[in-house]
Amino acid sequence: MQIPGIVHRSQLTQTLAERPELEPRLKRALDSGALRRVATWYVAEDAPPDVVAVLRQGMRPTCADGAALHGLFVPPLEGVHLFRPRVLVLPPETRGVRLDRIRRRSGSVQRIGGAQPIVLHGPQLRAWPGTDPVPDLPLVLEHAGRCLPTSSAAVLFESAVHLGRLTLAEAREIVARLPHDPRRSLSRIRADAESGTETAVRWWLESLGVTVRAQVPFPGGVRQRADLLVGRSWVIECDSRAHHDDPRSYAEDRARDLFLRSRGFYVTRLTWEQVFLQWSTTEALLRTILRRGEHRRAPKA
Known part of the structure; x- marks a missing residue:
């Protein structure tokens, strides 16, 4: 994979061999600082600094x-x-x-x-x-x-x-x-996960032997899907980081939650932080809910 603003020395050498008229332009770029040598690479001003630090x-x-x-x-x-x-x-x-x-x-x-x-x-x-x-x-x-x-x-x-x-x-x-x-x-990887938080939570539930389905259609013909259905009646919605910055998504998610509750489902919404930064606390609470066994009951509309 090539990175914009970064070229290997051997590639540049080959280019100059094929097009020697570019050599004065290269020298000017080096003299002005628009192009720098970093290890075996030539790096332009717009090269990603985190990648350049690694190459150095x-x-x-x-x-x-x-x-x-x-x-x-x-x-x-x-x-x-x-x-x-x-x-x-x-x-x-x-x-x-x-x-x-x-x-x-x-x-x-x-x-x-x-x-x-x-x-x-x-x-x-x-x-x-x-x-x-x-x-x-x-x-x-x-x-x-x-x-x-x-x-x-x-x-x-x-x-x-x-x-x-x-x-x-x-x-x-x-x-x-x-x-x-x-x-x-x-071998358990799937094609229907829509966020990293969803994958992480589903993977954990599967490791416990809990029945969980992903992207389950809403009841009643509504054209929406629940991220995870645990057992028969517990819906877990897994928010991505992008949700923090989108008021419209926030409002739509609450409407989804209300609809599911009206159909007898229990709804838990997990944030990115709860899954990846506060997992020990989140895991303990989810285990407590699982032990009660409410997810095994059919939803009561």
Whole structure:
């Protein structure tokens, strides 16, 4: 995957060999600071600074940080996930380095928390062409499947399918290349999850052996769907971060909740923060609700 504003030295050398008339322009750009040398790369002024910081360390983003550059929803995770060919452990000069996690929202750089230590993906992983700063999406997901907790990897896989970057069949082909344990767990990925919060909550419920269905049509022929139906009568709606900024979505969601309550369903709405930042508290409360067993009863209209 190419990143705007970043070109590998070998690519530029090849371009100059084919078009030597560009060499004076290159020299002017370097002299003016419009173009800089960073390790084995040439970097323009508009290059993403978080990616440039990674390249300066002689590494390249992959796994969660590569997934963010591909536009996927990425849950909060510790560390900055990087790859360096032929290096199994961090060299001394990078062991204390902390970098910003690479995250995007609506195409713009998003800072989450403070700088993080490097999580090195060593040479046991399949590499990609040295002129690409970031691997293509299938390889990013393969790296993630080998590195991340299964539930976090599932969020990335299902985000890729939901966004149309991969088909479900293509995602399952990647899963089939993984080692036994993640391959078995990630065989449960689906195509109907519409948010990372939905994937995370459904994955947790399934791990408990709870009956849960995703994107269930509303009763009465209403052309809407519930995010998750737990058992027979408990609807869990999973809000994405975008809901915080959209008053219209807020109003529509409350209308949905009222309709479902009128049909006898119990409705719980979970925010992004509850699922990803306050999960220990949220999990304990959800377990309490499950123990009461009310979700097993038929809805009473």
